[in-house]
Amino acid sequence: MTTSTLPRKSFQFPSFSRGFLLWMGFLAVLLVIGLYSAIQVLLKGLIITNLSDAVPWGLWITIDLSAIALGAGAFTLSAIVYIFGIKRLQPVIRLAVLIGFAGYTSAMVTLLMDIGRPDRFWHPWVFWNVHSVLWEVTMCITIYLLILVTEFAPVIVDAPFFDGWTRLRAFGHSLHKFTPFLAVLGLVISLLHQSSLGATYGVIKSRPIWFKPSMPIMFVLSAIAAGPAVTVGVAYVLEWILGKRTVPHDVLRIITRFSGVGLLAYGYIKFWDMAAVTYYGRTPGVSKAFALLQQQTPYTFSFWVGEVILGILVPAVLFLVPRFNKNPAAAVVGALSAMTGIIVHRWNVTVGGLFVPLSYSPGTAFELPIGSYTPAPIEWGVAVLVIGYALIVITLAVRFLPLFEKQEH
Amino acid sequence: MTTQTPKKKTRKKAVVKLTRSDVLKIAAAAAGSIIAAPLLTTGPLSPFGQLKQGQLEGENYAGHGAQTGQYHWGMVINLDQCIGCEYCMRACTATNDVNPEEPWNIVIEEKTSGGHTFFLSRPCLHCQNAPCVEVCPVKATYHREDGLVVMDYDRCIGCRYCQIACPYDARRFNWKDRSDEENPYVPAWGTPEVERRPRGVVEKCTFCIHRIDAGLAKGLRPGIDREATPACVNICPVGARVFGNLKDPESRVSQLIASNPTFRLRDELGTDASVYYIPPREGL
Numbered sequence: 248m249t250t251s252t253l254p255r256k257s258f259q260f261p262s263f264s265r266g267f268l269l270w271m272g273f274l275a276v277l278l279v280i281g282l283y284s285a286i287q288v289l290l291k292g293l294i295i296t297n298l299s300d301a302v303p304w305g306l307w308i309t310i311d312l313s314a315i316a317l318g319a320g321a322f323t324l325s326a327i328v329y330i331f332g333i334k335r336l337q338p339v340i341r342l343a344v345l346i347g348f349a350g351y352t353s354a355m356v357t358l359l360m361d362i363g364r365p366d367r368f369w370h371p372w373v374f375w376n377v378h379s380v381l382w383e384v385t386m387c388i389t390i391y392l393l394i395l396v397t398e399f400a401p402v403i404v405d406a407p408f409f410d411g412w413t414r415l416r417a418f419g420h421s422l423h424k425f426t427p428f429l430a431v432l433g434l435v436i437s438l439l440h441q442s443s444l445g446a447t448y449g450v451i452k453s454r455p456i457w458f459k460p461s462m463p464i465m466f467v468l469s470a471i472a473a474g475p476a477v478t479v480g481v482a483y484v485l486e487w488i489l490g491k492r493t494v495p496h497d498v499l500r501i502i503t504r505f506s507g508v509g510l511l512a513y514g515y516i517k518f519w520d521m522a523a524v525t526y527y528g529r530t531p532g533v534s535k536a537f538a539l540l541q542q543q544t545p546y547t548f549s550f551w552v553g554e555v556i557l558g559i560l561v562p563a564v565l566f567l568v569p570r571f572n573k574n575p576a577a578a579v580v581g582a583l584s585a586m587t588g589i590i591v592h593r594w595n596v597t598v599g600g601l602f603v604p605l606s607y608s609p610g611t612a613f614e615l616p617i618g619s620y621t622p623a624p625i626e627w628g629v630a631v632l633v634i635g636y637a638l639i640v641i642t643l644a645v646r647f648l649p650l651f652e653k654q655e656h
Numbered sequence: 657m658t659t660q661t662p663k664k665k666t667r668k669k670a671v672v673k674l675t676r677s678d679v680l681k682i683a684a685a686a687a688g689s690i691i692a693a694p695l696l697t698t699g700p701l702s703p704f705g706q707l708k709q710g711q712l713e714g715e716n717y718a719g720h721g722a723q724t725g726q727y728h729w730g731m732v733i734n735l736d737q738c739i740g741c742e743y744c745m746r747a748c749t750a751t752n753d754v755n756p757e758e759p760w761n762i763v764i765e766e767k768t769s770g771g772h773t774f775f776l777s778r779p780c781l782h783c784q785n786a787p788c789v790e791v792c793p794v795k796a797t798y799h800r801e802d803g804l805v806v807m808d809y810d811r812c813i814g815c816r817y818c819q820i821a822c823p824y825d826a827r828r829f830n831w832k833d834r835s836d837e838e839n840p841y842v843p844a845w846g847t848p849e850v851e852r853r854p855r856g857v858v859e860k861c862t863f864c865i866h867r868i869d870a871g872l873a874k875g876l877r878p879g880i881d882r883e884a885t886p887a888c889v890n891i892c893p894v895g896a897r898v899f900g901n902l903k904d905p906e907s908r909v910s911q912l913i914a915s916n917p918t919f920r921l922r923d924e925l926g927t928d929a930s931v932y933y934i935p936p937r938e939g940l
């Protein structure tokens with residue numbers, strides 16, 4: 248960065264600490280790796296990934312689903328503050344909306360890489376198929392991203408950079424009065440698409456372990472529970488880095504408790520889903536599919552350790568037991584643990600479901616080969632791009648935008 | 657904290673004001689856009705509406721095909737006659753210029769529960785309740801009036817949800833650009849009659865619609881006149897595949913279905929496929 252003076256009055260070019268520059272350098276490396284991979288994919292096509300006709304969705308879809316679920320703190324906390332009127336949590340809203348924005352835009356970047364014709368990304372907006380869950384998800388994500396941008400606009404125009412732009416700032420602030428309305432719309436839209444992401448799998452009747460009504464409920468509940476925890480984790484980590492309070496600790500403790508209760512609710516549904524759908528209610532197709540997954544893949548291990556222990560039990564204890572609830576480090580560990588649970592769950596649903604081959608032949612001998620998929624290096628490269636992008640958005644926003652103003656005592 | 661309270665109160669007033677007039681305005685605007693959006697996108701006011709209007713006339717409802725019109729194209733495959741020669745696969749791959757590694761039409765060796773060997777061949781089944789049509793986010797896959805499930809390759813975004821939803825593994829994605837590649841089945845098994853699909857879209861069996869449509873325009877009868885009949889049906893050396901109009905009780909397909917025991921693949925899913933199978937004489 249060169250030091251130049253900008254003509255705006257009262258805007259001082261910020262100074263950068265060495266740590267900040269090192270961190271930005273690291274993120275730049277991630278972006279370079281990621282952009283190289285993305286360009287390779289765009290030039291050569293999806294043939295250079297390890298996706299196939301048997302397993303057409305893989306790592307990138309897992310990232311989409313996880314990013315959207317982990318960004319769910321924005322709508323959940325907005326609803327709590329503006330609809331249920333718990334104004335005490337207001338100081339966390341700006342951070343939650345920022346993380347939501349980073350999550351949703353990351354998902355869009357990944358989707359753009361994943362579809363075969365990125366040049367036609369706009370088709371769902373124009374050519375509607377109202378019967379398609381995926382169409383509905385696309386529309387909802389688009390609308391919700393606009394909501395997030397509108398919710399965040401007042402914060403952006405409050406940056407010192409815009410000190411000279413009084414009209415823009417006034418316009419940005421005028422958007423603020425729509426916040427309650429946006430919170431209602433955001434709640435409706437988010438509940439719809441967070442569950443529809445599960446329904447994307449739940450409506451596929453040809454795949455026995457997907458086809459169940461609990462799928463959308465588990466998706467939306469896990470997102471509502473884990474999303475706010477991510478916001479809390481980020482708030483504590485930023486506090487360590489910046490060396491000052493970001494969000495009042497009593498606020499964060501309320502949110503971690505909410506998240507803990509949410510995770511228990513998710514665990515409850517998950518328990519009955521396992522008991523009712525996959526244990527007592529086993530059809531031959533479901534039995535066969537699970538037997539296959541248990542033999543051929545570490546499904547049992549990843550389910551119990553990844554989804555249940557790391558995803559539900561560990562964070563629930565860390566968030567709800569008073570001794571841990573007061574401890575920022577425990578909250579961060581709990582948030583990371585819950586994040587892992589979400590990612591493992593989305594991976595297990597997507598790739599696990601596709602590993603089980605379709606069975607349509609009436610005979611007894613023929614079996615389609617069991618799906619096999621390990622993400623190719625180029626797919627990890629694009630994943631690095633998305634992670635680097637999300638971290639840069641959050642870093643720049645924390646550095647340049649007044650996310651936590653007026654919280655100082 | 658205490659300095660914040662008066663500020664919060666002014667904000668609250670703004671909220672109350674919003675609920676009166678502004679919310680109504682917003683609601684009216686939202687309702688207006690909901691009405692305007694389909695008009696502008698697919699309706700008569702749309703700049704896009706004219707793009708494929710001729711092709712898309714049958715797309716009114718994503719679920720059912722073949723509810724209007726005089727044709728419902730279907731196929732009967734006699735598993736008792738099929739010898740597993742794979743000619744249908746080769747003729748299809750040549751005629752539709754399909755990637756030989758990802759054939760639309762497959763032939764597999766199978767065993768009955770009694771241990772007898774038979775061969776199952778599978779084109780697209782052209783379901784009347786087609787999961788692929790329901791899930792496509794852009795209506796790139798749709799039903800024609802004659803019941804065929806076909807694709808608009810100019811509209812497909814390559815999301816591959818149809819591949820995931822199809823219970824029969826009948827869909828193939830173009831993972832790479834094939835424009836320079838040779839098709840080993842050309843010219844021995846036929847010459848390409850349709851354009852190769854570009855990289856990044858999903859493709860599928862069409863029952864050779866180009867033959868059906870051109871044939872009907874000439875007054876030919878698909879299923880009877882070879883020029884208007886799918887390549888896989890024409891080439892079958894034992895006549896195991898029969899094609900025709902399921903809506904016409906006099907057609908050969910209708911008569912075969914009436915006079916033989918038939919079944920459809922995974923009928924319990926309710927897909928209502930247009931391909932009927934006659935089981936081997938040993939049973940299944």
